[in-house]
Amino acid sequence: MLQRPRRNRKSAAIRAMVEETTLTVNDFIFPLFLLEGNKKSIPVESMPDINRLTLDNMLKEIEECLNLGVKVFDIFPVVDEKYKDKTGTASYDENFFYLKALTEIKKKFPEACIMTDVALDPYSVDGHDGIVDENGVILNDETLEVLAQMAVAQAETGIDIIGPSDMMDGRVAEIREALDESGFTDTSIMSYTAKYASAFYGPFRDALDSAPKSGDKKTYQMNPANKREALIEAEQDELEGADMLMIKPAMTYLDVIHVIREKTELPVTAYNVSGEYAMIKAAAQKGWLDNDKVILETLLSIKRAGADAILTYFAKEAAQLLKN
Numbered sequence: 001m002l003q004r005p006r007r008n009r010k011s012a013a014i015r016a017m018v019e020e021t022t023l024t025v026n027d028f029i030f031p032l033f034l035l036e037g038n039k040k041s042i043p044v045e046s047m048p049d050i051n052r053l054t055l056d057n058m059l060k061e062i063e064e065c066l067n068l069g070v071k072v073f074d075i076f077p078v079v080d081e082k083y084k085d086k087t088g089t090a091s092y093d094e095n096f097f098y099l100k101a102l103t104e105i106k107k108k109f110p111e112a113c114i115m116t117d118v119a120l121d122p123y124s125v126d127g128h129d130g131i132v133d134e135n136g137v138i139l140n141d142e143t144l145e146v147l148a149q150m151a152v153a154q155a156e157t158g159i160d161i162i163g164p165s166d167m168m169d170g171r172v173a174e175i176r177e178a179l180d181e182s183g184f185t186d187t188s189i190m191s192y193t194a195k196y197a198s199a200f201y202g203p204f205r206d207a208l209d210s211a212p213k214s215g216d217k218k219t220y221q222m223n224p225a226n227k228r229e230a231l232i233e234a235e236q237d238e239l240e241g242a243d244m245l246m247i248k249p250a251m252t253y254l255d256v257i258h259v260i261r262e263k264t265e266l267p268v269t270a271y272n273v274s275g276e277y278a279m280i281k282a283a284a285q286k287g288w289l290d291n292d293k294v295i296l297e298t299l300l301s302i303k304r305a306g307a308d309a310i311l312t313y314f315a316k317e318a319a320q321l322l323k324n
């Protein structure tokens with residue numbers, strides 16, 4: 001035998017030397033759920049160890065993460081029913097608690113990189129990412145105006161990255177133009193480029209109470225059967241001015257991460273979503289999987305597929321694991 005691949009696996013030193021992919025704390029983006037008020041921490045039933053936090057507790061959480069080396073956070077608001085309407089007006093009301101909290105967070109931790117979410121669902125009585133008309137149709141172009149206003153309001157708080165997660169056509173261009181016109185030329189856009197109509201978002205919708213009131217998201221989020229279509233989305237987002245392209249979910253879409261990585265020179269990210277987190281945590285709690293090893297293998301695999309960074313609820317835990 002001329003080739004004995006096992007020779008390159010014979011010791012820990014050799015294995016480390018020929019290792020192709022390395023996971024580091026720089027790869028993580030930690031999604032956090034913000035509650036109005038203070039001194040509250042409400043567990044998300046379907047996501048063990050994940051809590052919805054009021055600003056005071058979130059500041060503590062961010063500080064702990066920064067000490068572990070996690071520097072990027074994606075913050076989502078938990079919006080009370082009383083603030084919801086058909087067009088998500090609360091999302092760009094400067095007195096809204098989410099926007100005020102973002103300003104506080106950036107003031108306290110200017111070195112942290114803060115990402116926000118742009119979509120109507122947390123603010124909408126319909127629970128959809130866009131405006132719903134009387135026939136149940138999700139309106140594209142009318143929604144773009146709201147998304148642009150929302151993005152500018154978020155940029156005004158000093159945050160670093162806008163994350164449009166709505167999957168309306170043309171939103172990256174619309175948001176880029178609105179940001180530039182308002183002077184926010186340095187605010188980045190990480191586009192949810194290939195976001196699939198996935199059943200893995202269930203726990204997130206529990207956390208935010210943002211599930212669609214009727215219908216599903218299949219007329220705007222992508223069909224899980226399609227990969228070539230993801231390349232069309234990637235090309236569009238790039239031409240429209242996106243700084244980074246995201247694929248979501250991650251674990252069941254590694255092939256999509258791979259093809260987009262091959263196609264673009266932009267940074268590629270992947271969202272290891274709530275259902276993927278819940279699945280691993282549930283099995284680990286039952287003692288059916290080794291929690292620590294499975295977390296690191298999962299994140300490593302997403303990186304190996306081509307992701308430069310990973311949005312993951314495991315961020316803090318994985319940072320601790322990597323440190324030890």
Ligand code: PBG
Nearest residue numbers: 119121165200201204273274275
């Ligand atoms: C909302 C949004 C969703 C997620 C991120 N932004 C849910 C959805 O589209 O229904 C899912 C994140 C997760 O499941 O962890 N636009």
